[in-house]
Amino acid sequence: MSKKLVNVVLVHGGFVDGSGWKDVYKILKRDGYKVSIVQNPTLSLAGDVAATKLILAAQDQPVILVGHSYGGVVITEAGNDPKVAGLVYIAAFAPDKGESVAALIKDPPPGAPVPPILPPQNGYLFLDNAKFAASFAGDVDPEEAAFMADSQVPWGVDALGGTISEPAWKTKPSWYLVSTDDRMIPPPAQRFMSERAGATVVEEKGSHSIYVSQPKAVAALIAKAAESV
Numbered sequence: 001m002s003k004k005l006v007n008v009v010l011v012h013g014g015f016v017d018g019s020g021w022k023d024v025y026k027i028l029k030r031d032g033y034k035v036s037i038v039q040n041p042t043l044s045l046a047g048d049v050a051a052t053k054l055i056l057a058a059q060d061q062p063v064i065l066v067g068h069s070y071g072g073v074v075i076t077e078a079g080n081d082p083k084v085a086g087l088v089y090i091a092a093f094a095p096d097k098g099e100s101v102a103a104l105i106k107d108p109p110p111g112a113p114v115p116p117i118l119p120p121q122n123g124y125l126f127l128d129n130a131k132f133a134a135s136f137a138g139d140v141d142p143e144e145a146a147f148m149a150d151s152q153v154p155w156g157v158d159a160l161g162g163t164i165s166e167p168a169w170k171t172k173p174s175w176y177l178v179s180t181d182d183r184m185i186p187p188p189a190q191r192f193m194s195e196r197a198g199a200t201v202v203e204e205k206g207s208h209s210i211y212v213s214q215p216k217a218v219a220a221l222i223a224k225a226a227e228s229v
Contacts, residue, residue, distance in 0.1 A: 006085060006226045007034040007061045011052055011078075013069025013092070014042050014155035015127055015136070016148060020068075023215035024222070031223060034061070040074060042155050045100075045162020052078040059083055064226045067092045068211050069185065070159065073101055079168025085229040087172055088222050090211050091179035094193040096167055101160040104189070113183040124154035135183045138207035139214075148209070169197040175225045176201045177210065177218060184208040200224075 008028055010021045018037040028035045038055050040048035052074055056063060062085035067075035072092025079087050093104055108114060116131035127136060132149035140148070176194035180187050180203055187203075194201045204210060204217045211218045 004031075004033045004226060005061060006064055006229060007036065007059045008064050008066060008222055008226065009036045009038060009052070009055055009059070011038045011040060011048075011065065011067040011071035011074050013067070013071045014125070014159065015152050017151075017153050020148070020209070020212045024211055024219050027215055027219040028222060031219075033223075033226065034059075038074075040071070042070065042153060042159050044156055044158040045073060045077065048074045048159065048162075049078045053081060056081045056083050062229065064088060064222060064229065066090065066222055069093065069208065070101055070155070073162065073164070076167045076169060077164050079172055080166060084168065084172060086225045087169055087174040088225050089174065089176040089194065089197075089199065090218055090221075091177060091182050091185060091190060091206075091208055093185065094167075094169060094174070094176065094197045094199070095164045096196065097165070098163050100163045103163075104193075109186065109188065112186040112188075115184050120157050123157050125157060125160075126152050126154060136207070137209040137212065138181060138183065140207065140209050140212050144212070145209075148212075167197070169199070173225075173229060174199040175221055177221050178203040179206045179208060179210040181205055182208045182210075 066088040116128035133145035137145040176199035
């Protein structure tokens with residue numbers, strides 16, 4: 001397969017690590033893309049942006065920067081890096097200037113599913129193990145969803161409060177995959193954020209973990225973005 005003219009960098013969200021991108025990674029690699037995965041610590045937004053910029057600095061070509069969930073906040077800030085040619089949001093937060101995850105989830109609309117986040121422990125958050133699969137990974141293989149629940153990465157409260165200085169989507173083209181059965185970020189909120197960002201939007205039936213359950217659809221959108229820049 002011929003070498004592509006852009007690279008792909010994948011950024012995970014809260015409660016998980018970069019291994020969930022494995023099948024998306026495999027598809028993109030097979031199709032000729034150089035792909036890197038950021039293992040962001042999810043302790044603070046500044047720390048995660050710094051981790052992402054380390055990976056961006058190592059790239060030898062323009063980058064399509066992809067974020068899932070909280071990873072969307074990270075790419076909104078880190079995407080201002082001159083190496084970033086475009087942004088792809090996968091069921092992700094796409095905050096505006098001065099916004100944080102905490103601000104975006106503060107007032108859920110009536111009837112919206114409420115993520116089963118447990119009370120903070122020493123500044124860290126976890127999802128209720130018993131409710132993890134239903135809320136985060138409803139269409140993932142049950143054995144894999146159980147593994148995701150049992151291998152949760154503590155999400156720092158500070159990361160939820162990190163605010164955007166300048167949203168990269170104001171100056172870079174963006175794409176957005178709305179996951180229509182998402183029980184973590186309500187689909188109407190995803191549509192609002194994607195429209196506000198001026199993103200090219202596709203909708204797919206899937207859970208919040210659509211990047212795990214439907215890697216072909218996710219990889220297809222990333223490839224579309226890569227071919228457009």
